Amino acid sequence: xxxxxxxxxxxxxxxxxxxxxxxxxxxxxxxxxxxxxxxxxxxxxxxxxxxxxxxxxxxxxxxxxxxxxxxxxxxxxxxxxxxxxxxxxxxxxxxxxxxxxxxxxxxxxxxxxxxxxxxxxxxxxxxxxxxxxxxxxxxxxxxxxxxxxxxxxxxxxxxxxxxxxxxxxxxxxxxxxxxxxxxxxxxxxxxxxxxxxxxxxxxxxxxxxxxxxxxxxxxxxxxxxxxxxxxxxxxxxxxxxxxxxxxxxxxxxxxxxxxxxxxxxxxxxxxxxxxxxxxxxxxxxxxxxxxxxxxxxxxxxxxxxx
Amino acid sequence: xxxxxxxxxxxxxxxxxxxxxxxxxxxxxxxxxxxxxxxxxxxxxxxxxxxxxxxxxxxxxxxxxxxxxxxxxxxxxxxxxxxxxxxxxxxxxxxxxxxxxxxxxxxxxxxxxxxxxxxxxxxxxxxxxxxxxxxxxxxxxxxxxxxxxxxxxxxxxxxxxxxxxxxxxxxxxxxxxxxxxxxxxxxxxxxxxxxxxxxxxxxxxxxxxxxxxxxxxxxxxxxxxxxxxxxxxxxxxxxxxxxxx
Numbered sequence: 168x169x170x171x172x173x174x175x176x177x178x179x180x181x182x183x184x185x186x187x188x189x190x191x192x193x194x195x196x197x198x199x200x201x202x203x204x205x206x207x208x209x210x211x212x213x214x215x216x217x218x219x220x221x222x223x224x225x226x227x228x229x230x231x232x233x234x235x236x237x238x239x240x241x242x243x244x245x246x247x248x249x250x251x252x253x254x255x256x257x258x259x260x261x262x263x264x265x266x267x268x269x270x271x272x273x274x275x276x277x278x279x280x281x282x283x284x285x286x287x288x289x290x291x292x293x294x295x296x297x298x299x300x301x302x303x304x305x306x307x308x309x310x311x312x313x314x315x316x317x318x319x320x321x322x323x324x325x326x327x328x329x330x331x332x333x334x335x336x337x338x339x340x341x342x343x344x345x346x347x348x349x350x351x352x353x354x355x356x357x358x359x360x361x362x363x364x365x366x367x368x369x370x371x372x373x374x375x376x377x378x379x380x381x382x383x384x385x386x387x388x389x390x391x392x393x394x395x396x397x398x399x400x401x402x403x404x405x406x407x408x409x410x411x412x413x414x415x416x417x418x419x420x421x422x423x424x425x426x427x428x429x430x431x432x433x434x435x436x437x438x439x440x441x442x443x444x445x446x447x448x449x450x451x452x453x454x455x456x457x458x459x460x461x462x463x464x465x466x467x468x469x470x471x472x473x
Numbered sequence: 474x475x476x477x478x479x480x481x482x483x484x485x486x487x488x489x490x491x492x493x494x495x496x497x498x499x500x501x502x503x504x505x506x507x508x509x510x511x512x513x514x515x516x517x518x519x520x521x522x523x524x525x526x527x528x529x530x531x532x533x534x535x536x537x538x539x540x541x542x543x544x545x546x547x548x549x550x551x552x553x554x555x556x557x558x559x560x561x562x563x564x565x566x567x568x569x570x571x572x573x574x575x576x577x578x579x580x581x582x583x584x585x586x587x588x589x590x591x592x593x594x595x596x597x598x599x600x601x602x603x604x605x606x607x608x609x610x611x612x613x614x615x616x617x618x619x620x621x622x623x624x625x626x627x628x629x630x631x632x633x634x635x636x637x638x639x640x641x642x643x644x645x646x647x648x649x650x651x652x653x654x655x656x657x658x659x660x661x662x663x664x665x666x667x668x669x670x671x672x673x674x675x676x677x678x679x680x681x682x683x684x685x686x687x688x689x690x691x692x693x694x695x696x697x698x699x700x701x702x703x704x705x706x707x708x709x710x711x712x713x714x715x716x717x718x
Contacts, residue, residue, distance in 0.1 A: 384566075412566070452563040454547040455525055455556065456577045456622060466576060470567030470605075 176266030218248035225254030241271020255286035276308035299332025317348035346374030358391035372405035387419035401434020480533035525557035613644025
């Protein structure tokens with residue numbers, strides 16, 4: 168049974184108040200608490216390492232898979248491998264995410280490695296939220312690794328969010344796209360206090376007509392530090408866009424490193440990167456509507472990270 | 474009632490101190506529609522910013538409904554009932570039209586209520602309510618949303634700084650009908666900084682500011698005839714043809 172803290176974490180990372188319908192695997196403090204396969208989606212535990220294989224049958228439409236992880240034990244460190252095998256012509260939503268509550272003195276760490284092998288003509292939406300809570304001195308560490316192999320004419324939308332409480336994160340996402348495939352990434356990152364976040368993307372546009380749009384929005388507060396590496400290689404006739412947009416506050420530091428590599432004369436690649444404080448006229452506008460400066464800041468940040 | 478008492482304001486420039494507003498005293502009666510006009514660089518917008526609290530005067534006092542608000546912040550003045558629409562509406566990434574209307578009204582508002590404010594400024598509410606107030610909106614659309622936020626506040630005083638700035642003629646013609654409608658239906662005082670003849674035409678009172686001083690003030694009938702044909706009362710077409718030259 169999940170305890171109260173675990174249920175709260177579950178709500179934060181997967182918007183779950185109760186068990187979701189469909190395929191589900193809830194991992195709590197290193198072991199599977201709930202596992203449910205469906206006729207089209209089979210979840211099988213790995214035997215060599217920690218983690219699961221998720222097999223989605225070709226032609227599966229309008230189904231979802233929830234695989235949230237919660238860690239509430241101080242000092243727990245785990246590396247988990249989750250492999251998705253998605254057949255051709257699927258239309259599915261995958262909700263992942265990890266919540267760590269650390270009230271103790273030892274570091275807690277969850278490193279989730281997700282690999283997606285997506286067939287042809289699929290539509291996949293992937294939602295991942297990372298959240299930390301607890302007052303202990305032990306750090307809350309999340310190092311997600313994500314690999315995406317998108318088949319011909321498949322699209323994948325990834326929403327990656329880390330808004331609160333994660334002390335240290337090294338996020339590494341790699342993708343390879345076949346002909347006509349399309350990848351969209353919307354990352355939202357907020358760091359506080361002494362937190363450190365590194366987020367790296369590298370997308371290989373291998374097939375003709377493939378495209379990627381990677382947008383990372385971040386807010387760095389207090390003395391936190393963010394490093395964003397957004398890279399795309401155009402290896403065929405393809406188009407790619409990266410955008411890194413950051414609000415910097417207090418004594419925070421941000422390093423944005425966009426990189427574009429064109430290995431084909433027909434690849435068209437664009438990057439945008441901007442770092443700045445909240446604009447003074449934005450604050451003034453909201454203050455003329457009756458908000459205090461601090462309230463105005465919150466509204467601007469909440470909107471920016473929406 | 475808003476009263477400016479002997480207001481002076483200056484800025485430091487590379488060439489030394491420069492006076493923008495020089496000993497200005499004005500009274501704005503309740504429920505009146507007042508247009509402040511005058512040549513560019515005369516201090517009109519600064520006056521609006523001083524009223525909203527974005528700038529603080531070097532000398533003089535600002536009295537609003539009997540209370541001295543000179544030292545109050547932008548937020549405190551807003552909460553006391555002063556609304557201010559910026560000359561260049563601000564764009565926000567991620568904040569939607571409905572969010573601005575919610576903040577403006579100071580409470581959670583229903584979609585119906587939000588839509589009614591948008592309809593009042595001539596925007597099809599359903600198309601706009603969930604749009605982000607970002608660069609995808611045109612200057613004219615932003616102005617209307619800016620006005621809608623002021624309407625949503627329902628305050629006793631609203632200040633509009635050059636609503637015609639930065640929009641095309643067609644959008645402006647439409648905007649004037651919004652002000653004409655406001656003039657008839659809005660309960661509260663309205664101050665508009667403008668040199669558009671059509672705005673001056675619907676004013677109760679007109680104030681002319683030039684070189685940081687009040688050059689003239691009084692009822693529209695009294696002031697407007699002397700302004701026609703000057704920089705203080707341009708018609709929209711002449712402004713456009715000037716741009717073509």
